[in-house]
Amino acid sequence: MKRTTLVSLLITLLISACRGGDSESNVNVVRVGLLHSRSGTMALSENTVAEAERLAIENINASGGLVIQGRSVLIQPVEEDGMSDPDTFARQAEHLLDDDEVVAIFGGWTSASRKAMLPVLEARDALLFYPVQYEGQECSAHVVYGGSVPNQQSEPAVNWMLANRSQRILLIGSDYVYPRTANRIMRTQVEREGGTVVDELYLPLGSGEVSALVESIRQASASGPVVVINTLNGDSNLAFFEALHNSGLIDPEARNSPVTVLSLSVSEEEALAIGTERISGTFASWSYFQSLDGDASRAFAQRFRRRYGYHRAINDPAEAAYSLVHLWAEAAEKAGSTDPKVVRQHLIGTSYAAPQGLLTITPSLHLNKRSLLGKADDTGNFQVVKDFGVIAPRPWNPDHPRSDGRHCDQSNNN
Numbered sequence: 001m002k003r004t005t006l007v008s009l010l011i012t013l014l015i016s017a018c019r020g021g022d023s024e025s026n027v028n029v030v031r032v033g034l035l036h037s038r039s040g041t042m043a044l045s046e047n048t049v050a051e052a053e054r055l056a057i058e059n060i061n062a063s064g065g066l067v068i069q070g071r072s073v074l075i076q077p078v079e080e081d082g083m084s085d086p087d088t089f090a091r092q093a094e095h096l097l098d099d100d101e102v103v104a105i106f107g108g109w110t111s112a113s114r115k116a117m118l119p120v121l122e123a124r125d126a127l128l129f130y131p132v133q134y135e136g137q138e139c140s141a142h143v144v145y146g147g148s149v150p151n152q153q154s155e156p157a158v159n160w161m162l163a164n165r166s167q168r169i170l171l172i173g174s175d176y177v178y179p180r181t182a183n184r185i186m187r188t189q190v191e192r193e194g195g196t197v198v199d200e201l202y203l204p205l206g207s208g209e210v211s212a213l214v215e216s217i218r219q220a221s222a223s224g225p226v227v228v229i230n231t232l233n234g235d236s237n238l239a240f241f242e243a244l245h246n247s248g249l250i251d252p253e254a255r256n257s258p259v260t261v262l263s264l265s266v267s268e269e270e271a272l273a274i275g276t277e278r279i280s281g282t283f284a285s286w287s288y289f290q291s292l293d294g295d296a297s298r299a300f301a302q303r304f305r306r307r308y309g310y311h312r313a314i315n316d317p318a319e320a321a322y323s324l325v326h327l328w329a330e331a332a333e334k335a336g337s338t339d340p341k342v343v344r345q346h347l348i349g350t351s352y353a354a355p356q357g358l359l360t361i362t363p364s365l366h367l368n369k370r371s372l373l374g375k376a377d378d379t380g381n382f383q384v385v386k387d388f389g390v391i392a393p394r395p396w397n398p399d400h401p402r403s404d405g406r407h408c409d410q411s412n413n414n
Contacts, residue, residue: 027065027072030338032057032328033096034077035107035117040084041206041234045317046109048269049131050079052318053106055307056325066329069336075329078102084206084234086116093120093128103338104129104328106321110205110233111135111178118142127340129328131321133264133286135181136395139408144327144347145366146320148287149393150185152369154264156388157285158186158229159193160373165260166225167195172213172240173231175202181400182231182264188399198226208239214247221249221258230263237263237270245278252281252378267315271380279376286316287369288356289382300355313380323354327361348411357390364408366393 034053036046057075060066066073078100080092089108096102097120105121106129108114114130121128121142133147161169169190173179179202187197198220201213220226232240244250244261251257261282268290271279290301290313300322304314327350332338335346351360359367371391374382396403 027074028068029074029076030066031076031078031100031102032325033093033100033102033105033107034079035082035089035092035096035105036079037084037109037113038079038081041236042082042084042109044234044238044273045265045267045269046082048313048315048318049109049321051308052304052314052322053077053325055304056322058307059303060325060329066332066338068333068338073338082107082113086110086112089113090116090120093117097121097124097126103127103340104343106131106324106328108132109317110176111181112176114143115177125341127328127344129321129324131324132317135178135185136397137181137400137402139364139395139406139410141344141365141410141413143365144324144361145364145393145395146324146327147317148369148371149366149395150182150397150399151394152287152371152391153285154182154186154229155189156371156386156391157262157264157283157373158189160386161227161229161260161262161283162190162193162195166227168220168224168226169195169197170217170220170226170228171197171200171231172228173202174205174207174233174236176205179231179233183229185397185399186229192399198223203232203236205236206234207236210236210240210243213240214243214249217244217249217259218247225256225258225260227260227262230261231265232263233265237266238274241274241278241282245275250281257281267317268313268380268382269315269318271376271382272313276376276378276380279380280378282376283385284374284376284382286372286374286382288316288319289372289374289384290314291374291381291383292356292372294355294357296353296357297355319355323352323356323359326352326354327359331361344413362393363411364393364395365410366395366408368392 036050082089131146136149249259371388373386395408396406
């Protein structure tokens with residue numbers, strides 16, 4: 001379902017105001033696509049991301065829009081629902097590019113959705129701005145990767161867990177490409193650092209059948225403290241944390257709790273849906289938490305809540321999505337064009353003062369990202385336990401056998 005009516009009306013009014021009734025105008029409109037799961041199991045996570053993209057577009061338009069070769073250009077978002085289904089993402093991407101003629105797509109969450117869109121993008125020489133952490137092992141000239149890769153997210157957090165919680169690791173995840181690949185990388189890391197992976201279990205995406213996971217955790221913890229690294233996505237997290245809380249295996253106040261949970265896809269948004277009492281005491285690794293201090297972070301949170309409600313949570317993927325819209329806008333203004341082929345030539349080196357700090361697009365079309373480890377409190381916020389600093393991306397991870405020394409550099413693909 002498209003959600004363009006109100007925005008289109010506002011843009012029309014803005015154009016009319018700028019024209020002042022004159023047929024001659026220095027104001028143009030350019031369309032961009034927003035493609036997220038607004039329904040299905042991933043809507044829990046993706047709704048906030050889509051809202052953050054809209055907020056960024058509204059802020060840019062309110063400031064006069066883009067300035068392209070001296071002309072004001074307003075941004076019109078055209079939104080489609082990926083419905084938590086990779087094939088639907090591919091079809092909707094094709095529709096946005098061919099029928100709506102958008103100049104860029106901001107979208108996706110799961111790696112399955114991103115990979116489904118890739119052939120569509122490549123066939124049309126189009127650009128996707130992808131806002132979520134992922135497994136790496138990909139380097140496309142058609143994607144700006146706004147989330148962290150493993151060396152920026154899981155690797156520092158896992159090393160901290162091995163040093164401060166337990167050398168015994170249990171891996172759980174949803175059964176698709178991101179958890180499978182991320183866990184393969186983490187298994188190699190854990191074993192290299194002298195730890196042990198005691199089990200590795202998967203659920204179908206969105207499944208609530210978590211009893212086997214909790215039983216495996218119970219058995220593992222009977223032999224000593226264990227760290228559960230969680231790459232479940234979507235509604236599965238609701239069932240998992242409820243069952244884990246009811247099991248009594250986690251003591252949120254105890255440093256020596258028999259079970260420590262580190263989540264790589266659970267943020268403040270999911271924490272509120274899960275229930276603060278169920279997630280308190282567990283850990284998450286991201287580049288941004290809404291608890292971060294600083295003027296840019298506070299201003300972002302204030303703008304988001306003023307727009308969508310003061311009860312709302314904001315999170316890392318929303319911050320990344322918001323920042324990617326601004327990075328695209330910066331690149332388009334540098335390029336003097338919104339043509340994706342021209343914009344691509346100006347992406348590398350483009351920076352934006354984001355809520356988490358300065359973000360810069362590197363030659364791999366990934367971002368230099370901050371790496372933070374947070375612990376959930378009883379309000380659903382994650383308080384920073386360790387700031388690992390800003391880390392350069394390494395898309396081809398040496399702990400994955402298929403990397404084979406490959407290096408990701410799009411400098412010559414413009």
